[in-house]
Amino acid sequence: MEQTLRQPAVIVGVQLQNDLHFDYSMDELRNLAAACNLEVVAELTQKAAKINSAHYIGSGKIAELAQLAETAEDAVIIFNDELTPSQIRNLESSLDRTVIDRTILILNIFAERAQTKEAQLQVEVARLQYMLPRLSGMRESLGRQGGGAGLKNRGTGETKLELDRRRIEERIYALQTELQSMVARRQIQRKQRHKNEVPVICLVGYTNSGKSSLMNVMIETYHPGSGKQVFAKDMLFATLETSVRSIRLPDQKSFLLTDTVGFVSQLPHHLVKAFRSTLEEVTEADLLIHVVDVSDPQHKQHMEVTEETLKALGAEGIKTIYAYNKADLTDLAYPDIQKDAIWLSAKQGKGIEELTGLIRKAVFNDYVQREILVPYDRGSVVSYFNEHANVLGVSYEEEGTRLKLECRLADYERFRDDFVDVTLED
Ligand SMILES: Nc1nc2c(ncn2[C@@H]2O[C@H](COP(=O)(O)OP(=O)(O)OP(=O)(O)O)[C@@H](O)[C@H]2O)c(=O)[nH]1
Ligand SMILES: [Mg+2]
Structure with missing residues (x-):
């Protein structure tokens, strides 16, 4: 493995009065930072009634933050929210430091992890759309990939900034065109499936809840040795693309099982938009399996986020089975079924038959x-x-x-x- 020197970072968050999950989201920000090779060396939090529109944090806190940043000379400052372009500009000029936000961290992780062509294009569109309004304030160190070279003298009188903007707009347009043709191709495949009337089942849920592991254990149970496994790992956003596998039960009933990208709180809206086509599968599913890491004390919050994200995608009201996974890490009895919920362990392969029973009831009732x-x-x-x-x-x-x-x-x-x-x- 490549050994990279971790850059120090100071994380900053503002807790609004109605935010009950603030501490958790700051922890999550640390994990996101770690995934981007940043090491959190200091933290600044503030309770406030509302976000300061100019500097995000109250003006009194700026000096305190500047002092904290002194702890490490090359520290970047990370805010636990999506900052507006002017907030970034103001903060960078007051602090004389690189200021980034939660969104750019998530976008960077997605960019690094994207494997398929489609996922890569989607992430790039999301990144460019995020950058576009923020170009003027952005420091050289950030985001200006591919800028500059070879474009001198084009459109005399045009500033560097306008040129950058125009290039980015052109690039976004080109990427979107390419993506559209990919989407069209997939839509044809999906229509084909619809004709065959094979039920489509999607695994959805918070990142790291065990969706891919559950997919793998289903494949191993019903198609042992097929080698069709997907990538599963203990990290945020291990899966960035949907993969579909056909599962045939011993009595010939078959369905398509889809593994999807995991959700996280405050998933950047550009990203949700960019991934909408990938997640279209979800909106057309006959059944969702909402996978929950029941061993995580925050799993209720995760479920809320997942449900909100599904709603934003237009995938509400689809029949859902709740799969409370990682029960092996808890004192809960498993496998156990209660109505449309099941407690199981993908890791141990326990509860798979029971889950299949629920699936049968839900999609093979005709x-x-x-x-x-x-x-x-x-x-x-x-x-x-x-x-x-x-x-x-x-x-x-x-x-x-x-x-x-x-x-x-x-x-x-x-x-x-x-x-x-x-x-x-x-
Ligand atoms: N103890 C235990 N660990 C599990 C279980 N299921 C999954 N894991 C672990 O949880 C981690 C995440 O699993 P994944 O299947 O990659 O989770 P995911 O939901 O696909 O995650 P993303 O693709 O990042 O959204 C892995 O390290 C798995 O080994 C389980 O039932 N018990
Ligand atoms: Mg996964």
């Missing part, structure tokens, strides 16, 4: 059990059911193949003219 007789000249119907239904018994009779099966009502109706329903005759 199945019928029938006994049918398919004439021999309709052999293709038999092979269709062998492929798509749970065949419980077969016998060959004079008039045709007799199948005892459990199949989707839609399939039953689709081939209704091609067989005799023996169940009705008995």
Whole structure:
């Protein structure tokens, strides 16, 4: 592993009166900073009735902050919120330090972790959109990637700033065009799936709750040795792209399981917007599995954030199963089911059958059990059911193949003219 020297940082937060989760969000800011190779050396907090529009913190606190920043010469100052362009400008000029905010930390982590082309483009769009209004105040050390070189003398009279802005706007436009064609391609794939009527199930939840681990244990349970596992790791935002896997249960019922990017409180809105196309899967899901790290004392807050984010994406009101994961780290009994909730451990693979039971109830409730007789000249119907239904018994009779099966009502109706329903005759 590459050894990078960690740059010192001072974190700053303002606690508003109604903010009950302030301490937690400051802890989270430390983790976000650590993920960006910044080491928090000091912290400044303030209780206030409202945010100061010019400097974010009260003017009395500026001097205190400047003094704190003296602890380390090259310390950057990180604010636990998204700062406005003018706040950044004002703060940088009063403090003579690089000032960054929670948003840029998250954007940087996303940029570093993005693996697929699409995720990379999405993060870049979000970063550029964030930078655009902040260009003038930004210090050279930050964000001005690819600026400058080779563009001298274009559009005489244009300032460097205007040039930068125009280049960024052009770049955003080009990226968005490229993204649109990717989205269109995926939409076609999704439509195709819809035609096949395979239920789509999405794993959603706070970052690090165990979505990818749960996906992997489902794959291992129903497709052992397939090597289709996804990346799971103990870090913020291990997953930045949706991956879809087809899961086929032993009785032939199959569904698509989608792993998605985790949510975090104050997820930058540019990022939510940029990732909207990736997360479109979620809005069209037949079922959500909301994965919760029940061992985290803050899991209720995580659930709220997840639900708010889903709402912002337009994915509210979708049938949901709550998967209280990491129960092995608690004193709770597991596996345990209560209504539409299950306590389980993805790590130990405990509770997977029970979860599957809940999934069955939620998405395979349109199945019928029938006994049918398919004439021999309709052999293709038999092979269709062998492929798509749970065949419980077969016998060959004079008039045709007799199948005892459990199949989707839609399939039953689709081939209704091609067989005799023996169940009705008995
Ligand atoms: N003890 C315990 N650890 C778990 C369990 N499930 C997942 N983990 C661990 O939690 C960490 C995060 O797991 P992931 O599956 O990557 O979580 P995620 O929700 O996909 O995270 P993001 O992709 O970052 O949003 C990993 O270190 C897992 O090994 C569990 O049931 N018990
Ligand atoms: Mg993941």
